[in-house]
Amino acid sequence: MLEWLENTQASAWIRNDLWGWPLALTFHAFGTALVISFILIIGLRLFGFFNLIPYTSLKRLFPVIWAALVVQILSGFVLWITKPTQYVADGGFVLKFLLVVVGAILTLFFYRTIMREAASWEARGGVSSRGVAFVAATLFVWCSVVIASRLIAHLGSI
Amino acid sequence: MHLIPQSWSHLHILISVFPSVGLVIVLGFYIAAIRTGSDFVRRTCLVLFGFLALLSVPIYVSGIGSMAALSANPRFSKDAINTHYDWGMVALAIVAAAGIAAWVELWRSWRACRTSGDPFHLVLGLTTVALGLTIVADELGWKINHRELQSVISITDVSTPQAWSHAHIILNHIPTAGYVFAIAFFITALVANNEVMKRGSLTVFVICSIIGVPTYVAGTAAMWALTQPPIPDIEISKAVINGHRDMALWTLFGLAFTGSAAWIELWRSRYRGRFSPVWLNVVLLLALVTLGFMTETGHRGGLINHPEIRLPADILPTDENAGISAALEATMKQMAWFASWQTVHFFGYCLIFGAAFAAALRVLGFWKSASFAAMHQLLVLGFIGVLMNVVSGMLMMLSDSYRYVVGDIGFAPKIALIVIGAIAIVYFSLSDRLWKVKAGEDAPAAAKWVAVMVLLAWAGVIVFGRLLPFL
Numbered sequence: 001m002l003e004w005l006e007n008t009q010a011s012a013w014i015r016n017d018l019w020g021w022p023l024a025l026t027f028h029a030f031g032t033a034l035v036i037s038f039i040l041i042i043g044l045r046l047f048g049f050f051n052l053i054p055y056t057s058l059k060r061l062f063p064v065i066w067a068a069l070v071v072q073i074l075s076g077f078v079l080w081i082t083k084p085t086q087y088v089a090d091g092g093f094v095l096k097f098l099l100v101v102v103g104a105i106l107t108l109f110f111y112r113t114i115m116r117e118a119a120s121w122e123a124r125g126g127v128s129s130r131g132v133a134f135v136a137a138t139l140f141v142w143c144s145v146v147i148a149s150r151l152i153a154h155l156g157s158i
Numbered sequence: 159m160h161l162i163p164q165s166w167s168h169l170h171i172l173i174s175v176f177p178s179v180g181l182v183i184v185l186g187f188y189i190a191a192i193r194t195g196s197d198f199v200r201r202t203c204l205v206l207f208g209f210l211a212l213l214s215v216p217i218y219v220s221g222i223g224s225m226a227a228l229s230a231n232p233r234f235s236k237d238a239i240n241t242h243y244d245w246g247m248v249a250l251a252i253v254a255a256a257g258i259a260a261w262v263e264l265w266r267s268w269r270a271c272r273t274s275g276d277p278f279h280l281v282l283g284l285t286t287v288a289l290g291l292t293i294v295a296d297e298l299g300w301k302i303n304h305r306e307l308q309s310v311i312s313i314t315d316v317s318t319p320q321a322w323s324h325a326h327i328i329l330n331h332i333p334t335a336g337y338v339f340a341i342a343f344f345i346t347a348l349v350a351n352n353e354v355m356k357r358g359s360l361t362v363f364v365i366c367s368i369i370g371v372p373t374y375v376a377g378t379a380a381m382w383a384l385t386q387p388p389i390p391d392i393e394i395s396k397a398v399i400n401g402h403r404d405m406a407l408w409t410l411f412g413l414a415f416t417g418s419a420a421w422i423e424l425w426r427s428r429y430r431g432r433f434s435p436v437w438l439n440v441v442l443l444l445a446l447v448t449l450g451f452m453t454e455t456g457h458r459g460g461l462i463n464h465p466e467i468r469l470p471a472d473i474l475p476t477d478e479n480a481g482i483s484a485a486l487e488a489t490m491k492q493m494a495w496f497a498s499w500q501t502v503h504f505f506g507y508c509l510i511f512g513a514a515f516a517a518a519l520r521v522l523g524f525w526k527s528a529s530f531a532a533m534h535q536l537l538v539l540g541f542i543g544v545l546m547n548v549v550s551g552m553l554m555m556l557s558d559s560y561r562y563v564v565g566d567i568g569f570a571p572k573i574a575l576i577v578i579g580a581i582a583i584v585y586f587s588l589s590d591r592l593w594k595v596k597a598g599e600d601a602p603a604a605a606k607w608v609a610v611m612v613l614l615a616w617a618g619v620i621v622f623g624r625l626l627p628f629l
Contacts, residue, residue: 022628029507029624030617036505037512041536050535054597057527064515146504154497 002084015082027075032146034068039107039142042114043135046127055114055121062111069104076100092156096148103141110134161457166223168467171460174217174299177253178292179335180210185285187343187358192282196354197273202346204260204274206339207285211257214250221246228466234302242298249291256284300327303464306389316387318564322379329373330459333413334452336366341445348438356433360420361584363445367417368580371548372573374410377403377459378555379563384463386560394462396478402458403483409455412448414548419444421541424587428534483556490557499550506546507620513540514579514616517586521601521609530595537586544580562626572622579615582608 005011014020038061045053080087087093113134121127163169184206191199225243228234259280267274276282300307307324311317340362347355381403384394419441427433460467461474489495513536519525520533555562562569585608586592592605
């Protein structure tokens with residue numbers, strides 16, 4: 001199956017085209033920037049920084065995060081399809097992929113928490129420990145993804 | 159090392175760039191004074207225009223002195239000297255006329271006990287023309303000595319474009335001479351306790367510090383442009399360049415500290431409603447120390463390609479592998495160091511782009527549930543990102559600077575966009591109208607344009623940065 005993917009025309013085009021790979025990488029870079037920074041902004045707000053931003057207005061940042069995640073999945077797939085067999089054999093990549101899955105699930109749960117609880121946080125002027133724990137875990141996982149990606153680039157077999 | 163000039167040529171190259179850089183900064187303050195209606199700032203500018211005019215006397219005298227001293231030297235072309243002389247005379251005449259007009263206005267307003275004006279925009283007009291002419295004169299002055307700029311030797315994939323050397327010569331004067339004027343304004347502002355001038359000086363410190371980044375990059379590129387391949391008839395020592403680069407590293411950190419302190423105060427004063435006197439003094443102290451580093455850096459830079467100012471007593475470095483810069487290059491070539499700093503660089507660009515994107519969301523009206531002041535708090539993340547990436551970027555460039563500058567067509571635009579993006583962000587801390595935008599309100603149109611520019615500039619930085627290895 002993976003070998004079949006690797007032999008498709010699409011895979012060959014991205015691999016060999018002058019612009020395919022760099023273009024996908026560039027999109028991937030924008031997605032990284034938005035996911036990491038917006039989760040960080042929300043996280044720091046919940047930790048007590050940037051106190052002028054109302055908790056309820058943080059909801060507005062989620063559409064950007066979802067859009068960025070879609071960009072990541074698409075551009076990530078495009079990058080992966082060039083050499084799926086090698087990626088799957090690389091321990092660093094498998095770890096990163098698992099972290100991405102965990103990160104996405106955490107972000108979704110955290111989003112549901114903030115949608116439900118933001119108004120009550122605003123009313124009593126503090127965040128539930130559940131909210132803080134969620135955002136800390138989400139942030140930790142996404143930052144690990146970035147570090148793992150650098151390790152794959154420099155240490156791995158790819 | 160002799161910092162005090164001991165020849166006419168040395169004195170001339172030391173003071174001759176002050177009018178052009180000074181005019182830019184004083185004109186900036188002058189326009190700010192007109193817009194804010196601050197008579198004190200306006201009078202200070204008029205005084206300084208006069209001082210710049212007085213400076214034309216030693217510039218003229220030292221210029222004539224250098225002409226006499228260098229006339230027998232075959233290194234310098236008579237034609238280039240004469241062209242520079244003609245344009246220089248016109249420039250100095252207009253600088254002098256602008257200074258006289260400024261002082262006449264100062265004297266008239268003082269006698270009539272009224273606020274200073276500018277009848278027929280005479281001072282504004284004359285100083286603007288003077289600025290244009292001094293830039294032309296500077297350019298023609300560099301042509302006399304810097305023959306490498308006209309070098310036609312260009313080997314594909316080997317020669318670094320001489321445009322980098324040219325850019326370095328222009329850029330390095332902006333922080334150096336710029337800090338002299340910024341410090342003068344800043345001390346005046348502190349003594350007179352003038353808020354407009356304090357804010358203006360802090361802004362100039364930030365801008366000059368940001369320009370330190372392209373100066374350093376262009377300098378690194380200029381090193382390759384001058385040494386690989388060597389330029390015939392111009393003797394350049396890599397060891398002397400390394401001495402200059404080591405001092406430039408100190409300058410880069412000095413600029414980072416001063417620029418950061420100044421930016422933090424601009425940012426923080428928004429919430430406190432005033433400047434912190436202690437912090438302002440910290441900025442002044444850092445600026446003075448940085449100016450010291452820059453003076454020595456500039457002097458060492460001058461020694462690279464100005465044999466006419468060297469003295470027999472000067473001992474120049476001879477070991478091209480000595481010093482911090484060479485050591486850093488060797489360290490950064492190791493994969494563990496490079497990968498670690500690249501990871502820092504990645505987190506840094508996330509912070510910058512996130513802050514720029516959040517600012518754009520709010521100012522363009524997609525995140526109106528927060529006030530502008532609330533979003534403004536987030537800019538500190540972008541600031542931390544810029545600091546992280548200036549340091550990590552500098553180190554990564556040192557790992558293989560030749561490769562970055564020789565063939566990468568994306569590197570120069572990336573650096574230019576960093577400068578534009580970083581300077582444009584300062585606008586968010588300066589605009590009073592924007593500051594008052596509450597939750598639910600629309601931002602002014604001018605701010606929207608700036609937000610778009612900030613976003614596009616940083617997006618461009620990421621695009622060129624990510625494409626770098628492929629271009």
